[in-house]
Amino acid sequence: MTPALATAAAPPHQAAGFWRTYVVSTDHKTIAKQYLTLGLVMALIGGYLAYVMRWQLAYPDTSVPGFGFVGPETYNTLVTMHGTIMVFFVAMPILLGTFGNFLIPLMIGARDMAFPKLNALSFWLLATGSLVLVVSFFVPGGAAAAGWTGYPPLSARAEYTGVEWGLNLWLLAHAIEFAAFLLGGVNFLTTAITMRAHGLTPGRLPLMIWQLLTASVLFLLSVGPLIAGAIMLLMDRIAGTGFFLPDRGGEPLLWQHLFWFFGHPEVYVVLLPPLGAVLEVLSVFSRKPIFGYRLIIGGTLAAGALSFIVWAHHMFVSGMDPRLAMPFSITTILISVPFALIMFAMIATLWRGSIRFETPMLWALGFVAMFITGGLTGIFNGSAPADIYIANTYFVVAHFHYTLFAAVFFGGFAGLYFWYPKMFGRMLGDRLGPLHFWLTLVFFNLTFFPMHWLGLAGMVRRIADPTQYEMLVPYQYLNVFVTVSSLGLIVAQGIFLLNFFLSLVRGRMAPANPWQAATLEWTTSSPPPHGNWGPALPEVERGAYDYSFPGAAQDWLPQRRLAVPAIAGGQE
Amino acid sequence: MITRRYLFVWIWLLALMTLSLFMGVAPVARHAAVTLMFTVAAIKTVLVAVHFMHLKIEPWLIYAIALVPVAMVVGFMFTLFPDFVFVR
Amino acid sequence: MEDVAFRAPASPGQSRGEARTGGEAALRGKIAIWWFLASEIMLFGGLITSFVLARLGGAAGTHEPLNVTVAAVNTFVLLTSSYTMVEAFAAAEHGNRPGMRFFLAVTVLAGLGFLGLKVYEYSGEIAHGFTPGRGGFWSFYYTMTGLHALHVLIGVVVNSALLVMAGAAIRRPYRVELAGLYWHFVDIVWIFLFPLLYLT
Known part of the structure; x- marks a missing residue:
């Protein structure tokens, strides 16, 4: 199929106005930057909520600087909206939206996505959803307060949380967000299936593309039951139906099953793109081919398939049939096998490499360390007997943040520092980068590691005032410690924002291939022109990871077929 | 201009519809009627998918995209039986 | 792997020349629509699963009196509209513009007829006090048929757009096929809703 496309002419580059260039642009690179901007703005809101929450936990019922007094009801809203915003409106836009839109056409040698207008529509739907969510803070009764998982019956009746329209808008925002990523996922898959450059067989695709595609498939196949559940919950709230309310039969x-059938694949939707970014970075900065390319693909697909049959491990204390606990424990432990394979492949890629400790590499190494730590606590959570003791405690909160926060931060920043030159045409300042990394690494651990202890000491999640519980009073110093550390973590991100904007105007101009990487996107200029490739589409003649190739003049061989063969004798 | 194959499929669909309507009132055991009705629904689905949606001539990837979710729904349903059906 | 997968002709018209069916664009559209339908299967699958579980477990109550006659007519209407839709595509492929317009018009009218009968049905039920809040069965009945009716409405809009822009549809017949795939899917959903809600 692809050769037919190879003849497609470059789209004419016309000067468009501000509106067409930055607002309703159909260029995948601009749309990627729009996703990034939206994600960063929402991250500021989500981070602010985290700060208010942490302050309340350390110094209960004092006035929070920059917010005011937090009561238990407000605290519920903070917990709910922090989770919702961070997972659906920060992690997904940045990891799937930005990386997917920017990298899929560039890494497969296409000029744009398969449906550029649909792509713009996806982004603007997401922007609308974000707006709805932000507006929900300001309606009477405030924003949703039933937890980011929205369990009924708490969520099904306005009088239980005191939130009427906030929660309806919360459901609406989700619906719009899901529609946006559904259309986006369809676009990603169609693009990668039909528009690959000549010679770019599936066995030569960069692993980042495999991860993004697997994530898209997981999202498409898992989100349906949750949309069904969301419709039912909305009907319960506004039409008087009785899907989830016991007093109406x-x-x-059922909601928990529908939610987690989506919820578990969803964490891999968030995890896989940064995993792909880390794989790319590890190979480039070790100057070695990735270890076990096919093994990693197999592991990714296996983990993706398994992710659909582990969901009930979120529900061991929910009152579901105990006979379901054992099978779901087993599948949960089983799913650590493909991820362990991928982790070993990552470490083996480093083995005897010529490692370059540039900023993206620091983040990638941080990802490996932190994700393994988080994965290990996952084994406790995954086995029903242990989980029944620690479910709904800060142990789970700690585990969740070690895996998902580590993926979003360490994997996401690895990708962002790595592709920033390609996106914006300038290098990120390399003094602030390592400072940002080390501060984040230290404060991340200081923030989240003590939460394990708090959880084991019996601190339950979603409580507004731990000092109300006598057994937790002796551990209050830990809550204070965590809060102070989390402030450090938040302030450290200011370094990134400073670096980001300073480099945008003052950074060193980026060459086409600053990291001497092999994949296709590094063979076009930084940033790539409209249409990406000039008059002729690229052709591919080798795999994505030919570093330190014996007999080659330079230590990497680009995937792209060059006018002059990169190595005497030509082919692989 | 009528396509003979599509017309045949349509007639088959109508015949099957009549059959399941008849089963709703026929004096047969309830579970037999229900089983037959859903068998009929499955046959109608296959007819529409294979002929009207042209699955007959599609490559395997399209088949996979169509069939995997169906299998997942069925699996999902049976997994939840212990929680909602066997409890009463 | 996909390269091998798509060696088979991608649409019935492809043997008659790629220019007519649009080749690359048709293939992209078809893959996109099928991925979309996969997620739709999961959406309706989630609802149907919930209903079956509630029904077998007793939460959805017992069967309530519904207007089977109207629903049977509606089933006939929707099955027929599926047939006319695929005939519209066949006509479009042959460049038969009047034929395509005729069959598309019948499909649109059938869709509108379905919605009209559905409204009639709803109003009768509500007049008898069977509102969505009346219990488990009615919760599912209104949610499932309502979501399905919304899909029918979208299909009617899409098919009307094709009818209005018949010239464009004749030049790119694959668009009729893509709209048809969606329409047939909506039909299949009804094939299951009908026995689930009305007959068992």
Whole structure:
């Protein structure tokens, strides 16, 4: 199929106005930057909520600087909206939206996505959803307060949380967000299936593309039941139906099944793109081919398939049938096998490499260390007997942040520092980068590691005032410690924002291939022109990771077929 | 201008519809009627998918995209039986 | 792997020349629509699963009196519209513009007829006090048929757009096929909703 495309002429580059260039642009690179901007703005809101929450936990019922007094009701809203914003409106836009839109056409040698207008529509739908969510803070009754998982019956009746329209808007924002990523996922898959450059067989695709595609498939196949559940919950709230309300003959447990059938694949939707970014970075900065390319693809697909049959491990204390606990424990432990394979492949890639400790590499190494730590606590959570003790405690909060926060931060920043030159045409300042990394690494651990202890000491999640519980009073110093550390973590991100904007105007101009990487996107200029490739589309003649190739003049061989063969004798 | 194959499929669909309507009132055991009705629904689905949606001539990837979710729904349903059906 | 997968002709018209069916664009559209339908299968699958579980477990109550006659007519209407839709595509492929317009018009009318009968049905039920809040069965009945009716409405809009822009549809017949794939899917959903809600 691809050769037919290879003849497609470059789209004419016309000067468009501000509106067409930056607002309703159909260029995948601009749309990627729009996703990035939206994600960063929402991250500021989500981070602010985290700060208010942490302050309340350390110094209960004092006035939070920059917010005011936090009561238990407000605290519920903070917890709910922090989770919702960070997972659906920060992690997904940045990791799937930005990386997917920017990298898929560039890494497969296409000029744009398969449906550029649909792509713009996806982004603007997401922007609308974000707006709805932000507006929900300001409606009477405030924003949603039933937890980011929205369990009924708490979420099904306005009088239980005191939130009427906030939660309806919360459901609406989700619906719009899902529609946006559904259309986006369809676009990603169609693009990568039909528009690959000549010679770019599936066995030569960069692993980042494999991860993005697997994530898209997981999202498309898992989101349906949750949309169904969301419609049912909305009907319960506004039309008086009784899907999830026991007094009307409903089943609250059904929501949990519908939610987590989506919820577990969803964490891999968030995890896989940064995993792909880390794989790319590790190979480039070790100057070695990735270890076990096919093994990693197999592991990714296996983990993706398994992710659909582990969901009930979120529900060991929900009152579901105990006979379901054992099978779901087993599948959960099983899913650590493909991820362990991928982790070993990462470490083996480093083995005897000529490692370059540039900033993206620091983040990638941080990802490996932190993700393994988080994965290990996952084994405790995954086995029902242990989980029944620690479910709903800060141990789970700690585990969740070690895996997901580590993926979003360490994997996401690895990718962002790595592709920033390609996106914006300038290098990120390399003094602030390592400072940002080391501060984040230290404060991340200081913030989240003590949460394990708090959880084991019996501190339950979603409580506004731990000092109300006598058994937790002796551990209050830990809560204070965590809060102070989290302030450090938040302030450290200011370094990134400073670096980001300073480099945008003052950074060193980026060459086409600043990291001497092999994949296709590094063979066009930084930033790539409209249409990406000039008059002729690239052709591919080798795999994505030919570093330190014996007999080659330079230590990497680009995937792209060059006018002059990069190595005497030509082919692989 | 009528395509003979599509017309045949349509007639088959109508015949099957009549059959399941008849089963709704026929004096047969309830579970037999229900089983037959859903068998009929499955046959109608296959007819529409294979002929009207041209699955007959599609490559395997399209088949996979169509069939994997169906299998997942069925699996999902049976996994939840212990929680909602066997409890009463 | 996909390269091998798509060696088979991608649409019935492809043997008659790629220019007519649009080749690359048709293939992209078809893959996109099928991925979309996969997620739709999961959406309706989630609802149907919930209903079956509630029904077998007793939460959705027992069967309630519904207007089977109207629903049977509606089933007939929707099955027929599926047939006319695929005939519209066949006509478009042959460049038969009047034929395509005729069959598309019948499909649109059938869709509108379905919605009209559905409204009639709803109003009768509500007049008898069977509102969505009346219990488990009615919760599912209104949610499932309502979501399905919304899909029918979208299909009617898409098919009307094709009818209005018949010239463009004749030049790119694959668009009729893509709209048809969606329309047939909506039909299939009804094939299951009908026995689930009305007959068992």
